[in-house]
Amino acid sequence: MLAEETKKKHTSEDLFEWRKRVVTNGVGVFNPSTAVTASGAIITNADGKELIDFGGGIGVLNSGHCPEPVVKAIQEQAEKLxxxxxxxxxYDVYMELADELISILPHGDHTKVMLTTSGAESVENAIKIARQATGRPGIICFSDAFHGRTMMAMSLTSKPSYKTGCGPFAPEIYRFRFPNHFRYGRGLSYDDFVAREIKLLRESIVATMDPSDCAAIIVEPVLGEGGFVPMPPAYMNELRAICDEFGILLILDEVQSGFGRTGEWAAFHHYDVVPDLTTWAKSMGGGMPIGCVIGKAEIMDAAAPGTIGGTYPGNPVCAAAAVANIRHMKDIDINALGRKVGDISRSRFEALREKCPEIGEVRGLGAMIAFPLVKNNDPFQPDSKLCSDLVNACAKRGLILLSAGTHKNVIRILSPLVITDDQLDQGIAIIEEELLRLTGRA
Incomplete structure (x- = not known):
């Protein structure tokens, strides 16, 4: 049976039947597509059909599928070590990658790096570093957050469907409301809403815990799985002020927002703050499984030898791929591409919103663009069915699209930033046509 399966040419239907037979159901299916080869922003599926990729491996492929410099670096490194x-x-490529990361993502005067194999692993280690650096146990996180599926990362994550039956979770976790104006700010101007949320945050912290027991605040500058909601700048400034006031470390999770996605190397570059620690993965490696924690040297060095790390972090092949990928992203000006893709996408979706009131708002930073689908223009009536129907309808038309949001009602765009204008236009046109059809406006 094994020999037969590995030798035969599979259709998409074959692959899903095979998957159902041998892969646990707990590994979810987010999109009904298959892949055999890929280049740039195009995937060729098992039936030989070309698909426009608006999912990018969930934000991993900012520089595109199989960029030539990355492929070459993988091949050359695999021949050596x-x-x-x-x-x-x-080995040298670990430090070579650390230098590349420090050059684009400095954290103050002296920055240090540890490499990991994933975003969740980056988060786990950032929390361990923060607790050792401060000698405190408490961690503050936010609603609608996603930080990974390992135990501490899942404890910090807010999406119930990802946590069902997995507890009990880690203690000393304190969760506060993420400042989402669309959902919680009805009747208030943006500035008045942010001022209210800042006041609520300060009141909640002192009412819930002793700030002197808090090691860190961890937050995504732009919510990822939570639906691409950017943190208001004034709120981010307040987080930094609270951290400075109480000796708390500020950890920014840039796993999905990093490496050009928002039009900057880091989403925090849109803000007037310097974090103490940051977590990274996804588009860092050009498709290879690698991540990192970056931080101020004195904080990073607080971790005792042996308390962080593992067998595979900084694997030579993955590190070589990441070095080549970062240099390639510099060469093609990935941040400019992020701004361009974001501007085009936002303009088109704002125009679509005029025709489809089911789109609650268009939001995000740079090319980290999304829109929630709701009923009756009510943020508390998420239309998860319409969202699912749209993802499936687009898949049938040859567009890979992903949903997001705590209620699975948000359409998010994570296309490779090297996507051509024509491919981007075609993909957005499919979304427009299918949403109009599904809402009876075609």
Whole structure:
């Protein structure tokens, strides 16, 4: 049976039947598509059909599928050294990557890096570093957050459907409301809403915990799975002020928002703050499984030897891919591409919103663009069915699209930033046509 499956040419239907037979149901299906080869923003599926990719492997492929410099770096490194474990034998490409990261993402005067294999692992280690640096246990996080599926990361995550039956979760986690004006600000101007949320945050912190027991505040500058809601600048400034006032560390989770997605290397570059620690992965490696924690050197060095790390973090092949990817992103000016894709997408979706009141708002930073689908223009009536129907309808038309949001009612755009103007136009046109059809306006 094994030999037969590996030798035969599979259709998409074959692959899903095979998957159902041998892969656990807990590994969800977010889109009914298959993949055999890919380049740029195009995936060729098992039936030979070309698909426009607006999912980008969930934000992993800002520089596109199989960028040539990354493929070459993987091949060359694999011929020399595949693995030793960095704790066992030190190799240069680890530090080479650290230097590249520090050059574009400095955290004050002296910055240090640890490499990981995923975003969740980055978050786990950032929390361990923060607790060791402060000697405190408490962690503040926010509603609608997503930080990963390992135990601490899942404890920090807010999406119930990802946590069902997995508890009990880690203690000393304190969750406050993320300042989402669309959902919670009805009747208030944006500025008045933010002022109210800042006041509520300060009151909630002192009412819930002793701030002197808090190690860190962790937050996504732009919510990822939570629906691409950017944090208001004044609120971000207040977080920094609270951290400075009480000796709390500010951790920004940039796993989905980093490496050009918002039109900057980091989403926090849109804000007037310097975080103490940041977490990264996804588009860092050009498709390879690698991430990192970056932070101020004195904080990073507070971790005792052996308390962070693992067998695979900083794997030579993955590190070489990431070095090549970052240099490639510099060469093609990935941040300018993020701004361009974002401007085009926002303009088109704002125009679509005029025709479809089911679109509650168009939001995001740069090319990290999304829109929630709601009933009766009410943010508390999420239309998850319409969202699911739209994803499936677009898949049938050859467009890979992903949903997001705590209530699974948000359409998010994570196309490779190297997507051509024509591909972007075609993909958005499919969304426009299918949403108009599904809402009876075609």
């Amino acid at each position: 595949i693995h030793t474990c960095f704790n066992v034998a030190t």
